[in-house]
Amino acid sequence: MTASTASTTHEQFLEDNRSLARSFYHDMLLYRSFEERVQFAYTQGKFSGFCHLHIGQEAVCVGVQAVLRATDYVISGYRSHTQAIAKGIPPEEVLAEMFGKTTGCCRGKGGSMHMFSSARRFFGGHGIVGGQAPLATGIAFKINYRHEDDIVVCYLGDAAMNQGQVMEAMNMAVIWNLPLLFVIENNRYGMGTDIKRTTSIERLCDRAAGFGMLAAQMDGMDVISTYQQTQAIAAQVREQKKPFLLEALTYRYRGHSVSDPGNYRTKKELEQYRRQDPIANLAAKLVSAGIMSAQEQQDLAATIKQQLQAAEQQADSAAGLPVAAIYEDIYTTKLGS
Numbered sequence: 001m002t003a004s005t006a007s008t009t010h011e012q013f014l015e016d017n018r019s020l021a022r023s024f025y026h027d028m029l030l031y032r033s034f035e036e037r038v039q040f041a042y043t044q045g046k047f048s049g050f051c052h053l054h055i056g057q058e059a060v061c062v063g064v065q066a067v068l069r070a071t072d073y074v075i076s077g078y079r080s081h082t083q084a085i086a087k088g089i090p091p092e093e094v095l096a097e098m099f100g101k102t103t104g105c106c107r108g109k110g111g112s113m114h115m116f117s118s119a120r121r122f123f124g125g126h127g128i129v130g131g132q133a134p135l136a137t138g139i140a141f142k143i144n145y146r147h148e149d150d151i152v153v154c155y156l157g158d159a160a161m162n163q164g165q166v167m168e169a170m171n172m173a174v175i176w177n178l179p180l181l182f183v184i185e186n187n188r189y190g191m192g193t194d195i196k197r198t199t200s201i202e203r204l205c206d207r208a209a210g211f212g213m214l215a216a217q218m219d220g221m222d223v224i225s226t227y228q229q230t231q232a233i234a235a236q237v238r239e240q241k242k243p244f245l246l247e248a249l250t251y252r253y254r255g256h257s258v259s260d261p262g263n264y265r266t267k268k269e270l271e272q273y274r275r276q277d278p279i280a281n282l283a284a285k286l287v288s289a290g291i292m293s294a295q296e297q298q299d300l301a302a303t304i305k306q307q308l309q310a311a312e313q314q315a316d317s318a319a320g321l322p323v324a325a326i327y328e329d330i331y332t333t334k335l336g337s
Contacts, residue, residue: 010224
């Protein structure tokens with residue numbers, strides 16, 4: 001089952017939404033630059049442990065979250081630095097969190113995989129594959145219980161679609177008519193294993209049919225298409241209070257984590273997806289439409305570089321956690337509300 005989506009051509013969209021198109025380009029460039037800076041900081045030894053970059057998948061983050069309200073919820077897996085920033089967590093707080101500093105969004109206790117901000121309604125950042133799906137279902141249940149008008153976006157990787165808890169969560173979301181948009185970021189690989197080797201179906205979104213849930217597939221390398229399709233689907237989820245499974249076909253240009261060289265992929269495959277780079281393709285469209293010049297794009301890249309340098313310096317200079325902090329944030333004295 002699919003949702004009908006009314007969309008215009010890219011040319012018409014750019015003509016009608018010049019400011020929005022510029023913001024798409026700004027945000028994708030910011031997120032790409034941020035992740036590149038994160039990778040460099042990792043090689044410098046500024047932090048350690050697991051670190052998963054979102055490079056190549058920016059169009060999904062920007063296109064999906066551009067349709068959300070500030071009160072909507074987002075929950076994700078461990079590849080979530082830029083999704084956290086898109087939900088309003090400042091880049092310096094995300095960097096500080098990775099660096100184990102007290103100014104991080106979790107006071108430096110979560111690290112790369114566990115970004116969180118209840119104030120901005122970004123509920124992680126989860127290291128357990130598929131572990132965010134039951135939590136997203138619980139949040140969506142709360143929305144219905146309190147008669148609120150928000151929705152939940154739950155990002156999932158392609159490999160998470162083979163987890164039992166994800167299937168159970170989807171089943172409950174349908175039974176309870178919950179305002180929950182599941183977004184599969186299908187970048188083709190669960191760690192280093194091609195999804196075709198572990199999954200019996202071609203389209204992961206077809207799993208929704210087993211629950212009687214609406215579903216669709218979209219080009220997650222195209223930010224305009226992603227925005228247009230998600231805009232219609234999110235409005236439907238909000239109005240009908242029913243879940244939806246949206247599969248975004250995307251690709252990561254780096255390995256599964258920063259320690260993964262990605263040798264399981266061929267040079268030809270990488271080159272093929274490089275030609276679909278969402279940032280480069282939008283940049284060309286903006287120049288062609290007369291919305292941004294090549295010089296403006298260069299100037300923007302320089303400005304973003306300076307902003308991220310300042311954010312990193314701020315994170316560098318922040319205080320680290322004292323040893324005694326390991327005994328804090330374990331129990332709560334607040335019961336019920």
